[in-house]
Amino acid sequence: MQILSHSFINMESSDSNDKANIDHSEAQRRSQLDRLEREEAFYHFVNNLNEEDYRLMRDNNLLGTPGEITEEELMRRLHQVKEGPPQQNGDENRGAESTEDVSNRDSIIDWLNSVRQTGNTTRSGQRGNQSWRAVSRTNPNSGDFRFSLEINVNRNNGNPNPEAENEQSVEPSNGEDLENSQSDTETPRSESPSVRQPGSDRSTSEELATEEASPLRGQRRARSRSPEQRRTRARTDRSRSPINPASETPRRSPHNMPSQTLDHSLVNESEGSSRTRQHVTLRQHTTGTEIASENAVLFSTPETRPAPPALGSSETNGSSESAAPGQRPPTIVLDLQVRRVRPGEYRQRDSIANRTRSRSQTPNNTVTYESERGGLRRTFSRSERAGVRTYVSTIRIPIRRIINTGFNETTSVAIQTILRQIMTGFGELNYYMYSDGDADPSGPAPNQNVDAPELQNGGDSGSTSSRSESTEGSSGEVYESSNEGGSTSARREGRNTRGSVTFEESGSLPFLSLAQFFLLNEDDDDQPRGLTKEQIDNLAWRNFGESDALKTCSVCITEYTEGNKLRKLPCSHEYHVHCIDRWLSENSTCPICRRAVLAAGNRESVV
Amino acid sequence: MQRTSRLKRELHLLTTEPPPGIMFWQNKDRMDDLRAQILGGANTPYDKGVFNLEVVVPERYPFEPPKIRFLTPIYHPNIDSAGRICLDVLRLPPKGAWRPSLNISTLLTSIQLLMSEPNPDDPLMADISSEYKYNKEVFIRNAKQWTEKYASQQKGASKTPDEEVTQSEASTPKESAISQKRKANDISRKGKKPCLDS
DSSP: OHHHHHHHHHHHHHHHHSGGGHHHHHHHHHHHHHHHHHHHHHHHHHHHSOHHHHHHHHHTTOSOOTTTSOHHHHHHHHHHHHHOHHHHHHHHHHHHHHHOOOOSHHHHHHHHHHHHHHSOEEEEEEETTEEEEEEEEEOTTTOOEEEEEEEEEOSOTTOHHHHHHHHHHHTTTHHHHHHHHHHHHHHHHHHTTSOOOHHHHHHHHTOOGGGGGOHHHHHHHHHHSOHHHHHHHTOOOTTOOOOOHHHHHHHHHHHHHHHHHHHHHHTTTTTTOOOOEEEEEEEEEEOSSOEEEEEEEEEEOOBOOSSOHHHHHHHHHOHHHHHSTTOSOOEEEEEEEEOOOOTTOOOGGGSHHHHHHHHHSHHHHSOOOOOSSSOOOEEEEEEOSTTSOEEEEEEEOOOOOBOOTTOOHHHHHHHHHHHHHHHHHHHHHHHHHHHHHTTOTTOOOOOSSTTHHHHHHHGGGSOHHHHTTOSSOOOHHHHHHHHHHHHHHHHHHHHHHHHHHHHHHTTOSTTHHHHHHHHHHHHHHHTTOOOOHHHHHTSEEEEOOTTSOOOEETTTTEEOOTTOEEEEOTTSOEEEHHHHHHHHTTOOBOTTTOOBSSOHHHHHHHO | OOHHHHHHHHHHHHHHSOOTTEEEEEETTEEEEEEEEEEOOTTSTTTTOEEEEEEEOOTTTTSSOOEEEESSOOOBTTBOTTOBBOOGGGSOTTTSOOOTTOOHHHHHHHHHHHHHSOOTTSOSSHHHHHHHHHOHHHHHHHHHHHIIIIIISOOTTOHHHHHHHHHHHHHOTTOHHHHHHHHHHHHHHTOOSOOOOO
16 A cells, blocks of 8 residues: 555646646545545455355445445445345346336347346337237356246237237236246246156157148147147156146146236237247256256147137136136247356256256157147257267247137237247257257157148147057057157258248347347357356465565555455466456456466366 | 556556656546557667557456557558557457456557567558568558658647656656657657647
8 A cells, every 4th residue: 555655646746737737636636545545445345255245245246346335335235135135136127127118129138238237137018019028037046047038919900009008917017927937947847757648748749840831730630639738738847857747737827827917907908819828948057068058948829729719728827817718918928047057066967867868758859840830849959979068959839829719810820920930039049959959869760740741630639749650649659659750850840940930030029039149149158258156266265364475466466465365376376356256257367377277178168 | 446546556667667668647637548658669660759659448457458559650560540459468368368467568568569570460451561571671661751750750739748748757757768758759849740649
């Protein structure tokens, strides 16, 4: 500090020499003095933080800039963050929501940025006859990221009233939606151990793009399908293990309920429109030596079903929905979950073995493009075995529509459009998946389902996949074989179809680039970016002792004083923790010698 | 983060131990807008030239490099007509080589070095670069011309140098930099072509 004040005096004298500016420089001098004081207070504050508190402050971006906030403010922030993080989140969500109803692309970018900064946001907006709301939450501890998107399509284009009410109803129900998305997060986890019905699973994974051609077919099939199948399709579980339809039902209901209320408010205006629910679960695992990214996207849409509408609706959406099936406007809910696994943190479900196992369960890992009047379902998997990287991605979009008596084509077309747009959003990502998908062990089984048109007729029992072999067949063998066949063929199919889909309506929904943006940016982010918090925290840390030779932190050019917390990089260079942490959060080399802070292999894993 | 205190320390160091041929001062009262002068190296076409530079210190300094550009036109393969400088230490990693252990003084020294040793393989000005590579005599002639035209006679009319004189005189009257500086200013008294100041 002596140096500091000395230099200050120099500057002061130089300032005062400038006669015209004496007053000004005096004022400036004071403000600079204040600032220096606060800076010193900042260092004092940081020095007195224990490691845990320091991390808490740093990770929540509460430390701010030295000299700009007072020590009291820092203390206040610390207490705040210690006491009630959840409440804060809630506030943020609410606050964000109230101000945001713009649905242009920029706002989406803003939103994304704010998601990155705060971790929690809610946005909503309206575009044409579609209103949307995106809710995202980040768990600062685990790094999990959840994103849910809900789209309401107002079928009655010509009528402005429903639209307005649509918006209104969407806004206040935000809290519920949050819960909704939360419950969604948990749901997939609990699902893994259940047993899936062979037939039902098949039906999802093996429907083919070719089916899209004939709407009638889709309807017919939908009608013929058993309730269990429908339910199973509607779910995606994280581990992609079979799902037991029976256990599915109770799980579905909780997250359907909140959104239900949302829909109810719309019932009046939207009579006769269909309702669409989509669940997207996207998971990304980053581990020390490999990355596994599973994107499980699941879109379940009540299908157009001429005959038994009540059945379909109740199955998909739970009890409350059955009350007014098909009277709600189409609502598409998209949930996206990203989870980052800390390096070195191997959980059973993230292990290679686990992933391999799940891959062997071909039905869940295959790339499938299913569409019957808008039904899409895809699964991708990719792995570089020798190349350390495993990338498993699952996108499934089984779609069912419920046709009620008052249903018209416009609605279904709208739904399809949205779905395609969503798929477009994932298009680029999918492309990557495709490139490796062929190497998948599921093998070059013959494509039995390409002949879907013919199979359609047989699909009365509702097991679409088995249609190729036996109409009603839910037998294990049939299941196996058809699944294998389905995987490859479907992958091929998906690739073909994807192109057309992309071209058709690319970019017409602003937020659809979200997924792409988000996922593809992983690479961009990681490349110039620095270490993760965990990696930084793993670096050595010590207190500067009196006996240490006098040294200066080369980031802030300040001499260490006793009690300063120093971080020592592997290259033995030391800095103030708060100085080096900030640098390392965006960079990965030592500021002095430019050596990589992490070993090359580790660094790779970050990307 | 530590911008203010760090800048103070840097300014202090610069006034006490200025790198040879480099001057550096605050523009008016602003901490984040600095001015610098680099004297052309003796064995370069920029000899006897006095080049003004603008140093804008970003909010995130030192985690981001300062933005430095030439205010005085200079004929150089790696410096464009707007004064922008193609130099790795001026950019953030991974493309650049900026790091917080560098400072404004070292950056200006690097720029000084770049002036004496252009890097034609990483050109900003393609024409000048190929001239430097394949027709060096022409390059030297041109560069000298520009130096003479824009940089050699620091006309007294230029505000920045005057400011600088008063300030640096006041703060460190005995510094060698000042005498260098005065020399430069004496030359500039003759005042010819105004430079591109701000």
